[in-house]
Amino acid sequence: MRLALFPGSFDPFTCGHLDILERALRIFDEIEVTVAVNSNKKTPIFSVEERCALIEASTVHLDRVGVAPFEGLIAEYARKRGALALIRGLRQTNDFEYEQPMALANRHIYSKLETVFFLPSSDFTFLSSSIVRDIFRWGGDISELVPQPVGDALQIKRING
Numbered sequence: 001m002r003l004a005l006f007p008g009s010f011d012p013f014t015c016g017h018l019d020i021l022e023r024a025l026r027i028f029d030e031i032e033v034t035v036a037v038n039s040n041k042k043t044p045i046f047s048v049e050e051r052c053a054l055i056e057a058s059t060v061h062l063d064r065v066g067v068a069p070f071e072g073l074i075a076e077y078a079r080k081r082g083a084l085a086l087i088r089g090l091r092q093t094n095d096f097e098y099e100q101p102m103a104l105a106n107r108h109i110y111s112k113l114e115t116v117f118f119l120p121s122s123d124f125t126f127l128s129s130s131i132v133r134d135i136f137r138w139g140g141d142i143s144e145l146v147p148q149p150v151g152d153a154l155q156i157k158r159i160n161g
């Protein structure tokens with residue numbers, strides 16, 4: 001069984017994340033979306049528990065996907081879980097500059113761990129969680145940028161303040 005982890009902050013989970021996940025599922029048997037607790041992003045919109053619940057709701061149509069919170073070194077966690085690979089997405093070249101040292105550091109920690117990169121649909125190369133957060137904060141329409149459960153949860157946040 002070829003297990004991969006898809007680690008990230010997912011604050012919030014976007015259509016770009018879903019696109020990467022669906023592509024990776026064609027190659028791996030099972031994928032765990034691993035939601036980072038120790039995100040250095042200061043004011044998250046959603047708690048880790050909320051993010052996990054929203055990813056679960058956004059992936060109900062997919063078999064072979066799990067969701068779990070995680071804190072610590074992802075390479076050690078991958079070793080413990082028996083995962084073959086980490087999945088990451090590349091939008092532009094600057095993503096690669098950020099990702100390459102991280103991938104090599106993770107392989108330094110756990111030599112069997114590969115990082116596998118996927119390119120999203122060209123519709124999503126501009127999309128990031130921070131763009132969604134910015135559009136949302138200024139009252140813009142994010143409905144085409146996030147899966148419906150995430151859009152609904154953002155609307156509720158807007159109403160409740």
Ligand code: ADP
Pocket residue numbers: 007008009010011014015016017020087088089090091095119120124125126127128129
């Ligand atoms: P992190 O804080 O670990 O970068 P993110 O939730 O921002 O977590 O992103 C997780 C992964 O998903 C990263 O590899 C990121 O490059 C990728 N990703 C985010 N948005 C997109 C997108 N629109 N298309 C492709 N990959 C994406």
